[in-house]
Amino acid sequence: MEPILTIQGLKKQYSAGTWGLNGIELTVQPGEFIAVIGPSGAGKSTLLRCMNRLIEPTEGSVTFLGEDVVHANKRQLRSIRARMGMIFQHYNLVYRSSVLENVLHGRLGYIGSLAGMLGRYPEADKEEAIALLQKVGLENEVYKRADELSGGQKQRVGVCRALAQKPSLILADEPIASLDPKSSKTVMDAIHTNCREQEIACLVNLHQVDYAKAYATRIVGIKAGRVVFDGPVEQLTSDITQYLYEGQEHEMFHKAAI
Ligand SMILES: Nc1ncnc2c1ncn2[C@@H]1O[C@H](COP(=O)(O)OP(=O)(O)OP(=O)(O)O)[C@@H](O)[C@H]1O
Numbered sequence: 001m002e003p004i005l006t007i008q009g010l011k012k013q014y015s016a017g018t019w020g021l022n023g024i025e026l027t028v029q030p031g032e033f034i035a036v037i038g039p040s041g042a043g044k045s046t047l048l049r050c051m052n053r054l055i056e057p058t059e060g061s062v063t064f065l066g067e068d069v070v071h072a073n074k075r076q077l078r079s080i081r082a083r084m085g086m087i088f089q090h091y092n093l094v095y096r097s098s099v100l101e102n103v104l105h106g107r108l109g110y111i112g113s114l115a116g117m118l119g120r121y122p123e124a125d126k127e128e129a130i131a132l133l134q135k136v137g138l139e140n141e142v143y144k145r146a147d148e149l150s151g152g153q154k155q156r157v158g159v160c161r162a163l164a165q166k167p168s169l170i171l172a173d174e175p176i177a178s179l180d181p182k183s184s185k186t187v188m189d190a191i192h193t194n195c196r197e198q199e200i201a202c203l204v205n206l207h208q209v210d211y212a213k214a215y216a217t218r219i220v221g222i223k224a225g226r227v228v229f230d231g232p233v234e235q236l237t238s239d240i241t242q243y244l245y246e247g248q249e250h251e252m253f254h255k256a257a258i
Pocket residue numbers: 014015018019020021038039040041042043044045046047207
């Protein structure tokens with residue numbers, strides 16, 4: 001099977017002596033659900049953000065669906081990002097807009113910029129957005145302003161916005177780091193179920209090893225900007241997690257069990 005994403009020799013230097021990434025090699029197959037784990041400062045966010053160039057890599061290559069992401073021009077990057085959904089720790093919603101409008105923002109890469117500015121989305125897009133919201137239990141919040149929602153609800157809107165893009169890949173950057181355990185489970189279930197059903201590959205950055213093991217089929221462990229473990233969940237031994245989180249073991253677990 002052709003990988004949908006290939007990363008080779010990826011490096012990010014923030015300033016003299018500060019390397020966010022130090023030569024990442026990674027391949028993602030269609031439909032894989034991968035958890036990226038590692039201690040604070042390991043480079044997890046930098047890695048995800050270099051994949052869609054929210055952060056510009058310093059060196060190396062990112063190939064997505066056969067396209068060179070690193071050298072893509074503005075128009076090409078817009079098209080790449082339309083097929084690469086992103087879920088953020090702090091939701092990144094437009095809070096004065098309705099829940100429905102926020103989900104429809106996921107369609108912006110597909111409609112003309114004038115239609116987008118005027119908020120003119122095809123009826124089919126609206127119907128699909130409402131169906132997505134129903135699926136994550138937000139059917140009663142469709143016309144509310146986004147700032148009226150709880151954290152867990154806001155993140156479910158973020159998940160629907162990413163899904164509305166009909167992406168081949170979803171990048172989820174610490175999607176549950178700001179949530180309580182109950183909301184964390186609801187959000188992870190929403191991401192996981194939809195990605196599986198729609199065969200969307202997902203890379204999710206997680207602090208918590210227990211969540212990574214519960215949801216992912218493959219785990220990528222990052223330490224000091226390098227991949228130090230890449231394998232199925234069953235191969236992630238306690239020795240490996242110990243090595244990954246050396247001195248930062250307190251970060252490994254969520255506030256409560258799943
Ligand atoms: N904007 C920045 N300027 C300078 N250094 C940065 C910047 N962003 C990240 N770094 C550094 O790059 C390294 C990797 O950071 P990154 O945020 O990617 O790690 P992380 O694994 O996502 O951490 P966390 O789990 O705490 O979010 C760290 O040493 C960090 O201090």
